[in-house]
Amino acid sequence: MQRIALDAMGGDGAPRVIIEGALSAVREWPDRFVVSLVGIPDEIREVLPREVPDSIQIVPAAEVVEGHESPVRAIRRKPDSSIVVGLGLLGAGEVDAFISAGSTGAVMAASRLLLGMLPGVERPTIGTMFPTTGSPVLVVDSGANIDARPSQLLQFARLGSVYMRDLLGLESPRIGLLNVGEESSKGGALAVATHKLLQDDEDLNFVGNIEGHEIVEGACDVLVCDGFVGNVLLKFYESVAGFIAGVLKAQLDPEVHGEGFKEVYRTIDYAERGGAPLLGVNGVSIICHGGSSARAIKNAIRVAVACLESNMVEDMASEFGLPTRRARVWRRIRRR
């Protein structure tokens, strides 16, 4: 049984939406995990139904980190916050994964502090799934690192590759570098240097530069970019569906086509697809959109369980802990 710590206090709809998500997860997948709701017990109990499954527990945490607080200061000043308590449990091995729709910055900072980085990884990265015409593409980094070095982007590529192999079962995920043209000389200093590092890494299936219009074409499985561009793209993508649906609604009869629009929103809305993993830390830490629905929380729990069942963190550790070539051979042997 996997043990999931869920921040009951984080997100716009907390604690109600978070708890609804947890309840629907344990109903849909019974006997696979227990969920510890971390937060203010009175507030949690107010929302919980009278009859609660055994697989739902409450872990008290008296404080809440607010979105406007400076992340590093907040986790220092609020040691009894749901984020610090939940990640503390994970760091101590008392739970197996942590999920929060609270302050992204605070979850990142506390994950780094309480879980530690995998050896050989300099910084954590947020990987977000973008829907495409084919299978989804994992965009690393989606906002954790505004200024990233080429060596760090290479690390993000390797982390993303393991993630897509473990979670989507891809043999050899195609790695693309977001850029403004095909040629290796395109882009600024960061892109040119990163291109070379990706090209030289024999263990990566690097397919070259990916231009803006190729993203939704599913031209790669892992798209590498710095967190500035990744964050802008992510937010832009989320908003565009609503805009385009609006243009269409002005043309079409909305009564008739409600389902079509819902499907569009569902396809594009990344909140609906569950959380984004924080990759590179020594543990499964999932970050959800502040506006997550109960369905998104349920899906984030599914993602956390999939990370655990695929041994994602161990695979990432071996990706970095051994010389890459040996790690690859080792992985192949182990998988037989």
Place this chain on the structure above:
Amino acid sequence: MQRIALDAMGGDGAPRVIIEGALSAVREWPDRFVVSLVGIPDEIREVLPREVPDSIQIVPAAEVVEGHESPVRAIRRKPDSSIVVGLGLLGAGEVDAFISAGSTGAVMAASRLLLGMLPGVERPTIGTMFPTTGSPVLVVDSGANIDARPSQLLQFARLGSVYMRDLLGLESPRIGLLNVGEESSKGGALAVATHKLLQDDEDLNFVGNIEGHEIVEGACDVLVCDGFVGNVLLKFYESVAGFIAGVLKAQLDPEVHGEGFKEVYRTIDYAERGGAPLLGVNGVSIICHGGSSARAIKNAIRVAVACLESNMVEDMASEFGLPTRRARVWRRIRRR
């Protein structure tokens, strides 16, 4: 009568599509301009109908710059190319504007060389109109400057402001800085330094940072970003409409809703909205998408004429040629 030089050889559909665009422009707006088709006369004549309006002329140019050529080398080695000949005519004052759907890099390099920069402007920028739920937003830079300095981004903002005032008649265009959060401290070194410069410029109506999801909300009239992010966003935006329409088509009956989809494509497809002005050079130089349709070329001619009729280049020169405060007063007096 405005005199427009049109590169007949540039773009995927050249010369046919380009010439069709020119013909439809002179038919739709007769007696307002003459169009000089610059290119290989035989190839142009093959497409031209027998009866050609007087307002269509041919200017011979024996060479064509290809898309794969290095822009600077190409314009040096092909002095008789349609791009160099057309911009040479503009630089010599023999025509009033130049339009090309050929190599963007070559048009930029030749514009810089043959027209020169406006005094006080370091680099040209490409401004592209993005559709939003409100009026369109001009994104500067859309790909001309991969590495830009804060002082250059400030110049792009000022150029964009004049453009939106002159062409869209906005009193005081709202300038936004593309960033990953609201606060002035957000973003990397480039964003933080540019924020300060924009904030300190009393003549700009700076509305602060704009996040990815705010772009389609029409949160500003001019969106400032470096050419890397601008280019990625532009190409991404162009491709997303097709993707989302595809999701909808799978849900809806396409027979019934053809018009709705066409409207979506029309709204999003920036090629349909004509060319993007190259701002900061001393002349009206319009860059069109390589895949421009005849309609896009027609619209680019309309944009060029609007630039000329609004005295855009003169207004930009006075924006930079006089101390900003004086220029503003001067503009106000002149407009009375």
